[in-house]
Amino acid sequence: xxxxxxxxxxxxxxxxxxxxxxxxxxxxxxxxxxxxxxxxxxxxxxxxxxxxxxxxxxxxxxxxxxxxxxxxxxxxxxxxxxxxxxxxxxxxxxxxxxxxxxxxxxxxxxxxxxxxxxxxxxxxxxxxxxxxxxxxxxxxxxxxxxxxxxxxxxxxxxxxxxxxxxxxxxxxxxxxxxxxxxxxxxxxxxxxxxxxxxxxxxxxxxxxxxxxxxxxxxxxxxxxxxxxxxxxxxxxxxxxxxxxxxxxxxxxxxxxxxxxxxxxxxxxxxxxxxxxxxxxxxxxxxxx
Numbered sequence: 001x002x003x004x005x006x007x008x009x010x011x012x013x014x015x016x017x018x019x020x021x022x023x024x025x026x027x028x029x030x031x032x033x034x035x036x037x038x039x040x041x042x043x044x045x046x047x048x049x050x051x052x053x054x055x056x057x058x059x060x061x062x063x064x065x066x067x068x069x070x071x072x073x074x075x076x077x078x079x080x081x082x083x084x085x086x087x088x089x090x091x092x093x094x095x096x097x098x099x100x101x102x103x104x105x106x107x108x109x110x111x112x113x114x115x116x117x118x119x120x121x122x123x124x125x126x127x128x129x130x131x132x133x134x135x136x137x138x139x140x141x142x143x144x145x146x147x148x149x150x151x152x153x154x155x156x157x158x159x160x161x162x163x164x165x166x167x168x169x170x171x172x173x174x175x176x177x178x179x180x181x182x183x184x185x186x187x188x189x190x191x192x193x194x195x196x197x198x199x200x201x202x203x204x205x206x207x208x209x210x211x212x213x214x215x216x217x218x219x220x221x222x223x224x225x226x227x228x229x230x231x232x233x234x235x236x237x238x239x240x241x242x243x244x245x246x247x248x249x250x251x252x253x254x255x256x257x258x259x260x261x262x263x264x265x266x267x268x269x270x271x272x273x274x275x276x277x278x279x280x281x282x283x284x285x286x287x288x
Contacts, residue, residue, distance in 0.1 A: 033114040036069030037077040037107045037176075039093060040118035042086035043186055046270055048263040052160075053082065059098045060085035065267050067184070068116060070274035074283065077114070083107040086261075089122045089166045105175060114174035116277060117230070118184040120165055120221055124157055130202075130263055133210060134254070137203040142206030154213045158220050160223075165221055169228035182280055183216040183225035187251050188236045188267050196243035200253045233280045235273045 038044060046063030053064040060080060063069070072080035083104040088212070093104045108115065133146035145230050172181055188211075190200075195207035202210065222232035236267050240250035246257035250269030253262065260266040265273070 007021075018193075020182060033077045033180075035109065035112045035178075036068075036072050036077040036081070036084045036114040036116075038066075038072075038073065038080075038084050038116050039104045039107070039111050039172075040068075040084040040116070041088040041120075041122050042261065042264055043121060043131055044068060044082075044084035044116075044118040044184070045082075045086050047086045047259050047264055048256075049265075049267050049270060056082070057085070057098065057101050057205040059100065061261070062086075063270070065270055066172045067270045067277060070271060071116065071277050074274065074278055075114075075281070081107040081125055084118070087122060088119065090119055090169035091167055093168060094121065105171065108172065108179075110176060110178070112179050113173055114281075115176060115179045115181045116233075117168065117172070117181065117225075118186070119168060120161060120217065121135040121186055123161055123164060124217055127263075129154065129210070129213075133203070133206055134201040137197060137206065138203045140203060141197045142204050145203055147209040155216060158213070158216045161217075162220060162224055165224040166228060169225045169230050173229060180281075181225075181228075181230040182233050182277060183221055183230045184233045184273065184277065185221060185235050186214060187265055187273065188238060188241045189214060189263065191243050191250050192238070200242050205242070231275075231280055233276050235276050237272070240269070240272070 030178055042061065042185040044066060045060055046066030046259055047061035049063040049065050051064050053062040056062040062084060068082050068084060085101065086094065088097055113117060136145040139145045152155065169181065169233050190207050190211045192211055193208050194204050197203060218236060225232055240248055242249065242251050242253035249258065250265060250272055252258055252260045252264060252266050256262055277283055
């Protein structure tokens with residue numbers, strides 16, 4: 001463990017419960033960072049959240065109000081590189097996602113001392129699953145047509161991603177061996193039960209099924225990232241899902257009421273995520 005890492009108030013995460021443990025503000029002081037790199041997919045880049053990040057490739061739909069930029073601003077880092085890109089899968093960390101867009105791992109250097117990562121949702125197939133379940137909800141809005149369609153497949157998808165997720169954090173450790181690495185989980189998309197069909201077309205019986213699958217994905221990311229020396233930042237807090245009132249929502253539904261892409265974090269969700277990232281680095285909370 002590096003000297004810098006020992007200075008950080010790290011959150012303890014239960015292997016399956018994913019409960020973030022608060023660290024007393026006076027227990028540790030936050031470390032200073034010189035080069036922060038943010039890696040990830042659209043839950044990091046923040047598509048359609050204004051303002052657009054100047055100078056970034058428009059295909060990545062990167063917002064300057066995403067949690068990475070908010071974190072960099074709060075830390076006052078000397079150098080910040082946001083390499084996140086909408087639609088990214090783990091392969092895009094090592095390979096170019098778009099012509100002219102460098103692989104995200106290229107942003108890492110031996111001098112990089114802070115890395116945040118939000119990846120895995122597109123490898124799992126969030127968009128495909130949500131679209132399929134929305135269509136199948138028309139068959140039986142009160143039943144579980146999506147669960148009957150997928151069976152155990154989605155749980156297996158999560159398990160099949162373990163080696164890939166583990167490899168991501170292993171390679172980060174090789175490229176930036178002195179960096180503090182934070183694995184950022186996914187914000188809650190659906191409530192625990194019932195849902196809000198037809199406004200958000202997921203059948204009532206499929207809501208707990210899909211919520212459970214998302215919990216399993218976050219748990220797997222937590223397990224594999226911490227096994228590679230990273231710290232998992234749990235951002236799944238109840239009461240801010242797509243069925244919540246617009247003023248309380250952190251993730252928008254199929255028809256956004258706040259500025260954001262459908263079924264993606266809005267500005268409030270990014271601010272909450274940045275607050276939890278800052279908390280993992282020993283800074284006091286700002287978002288109530």
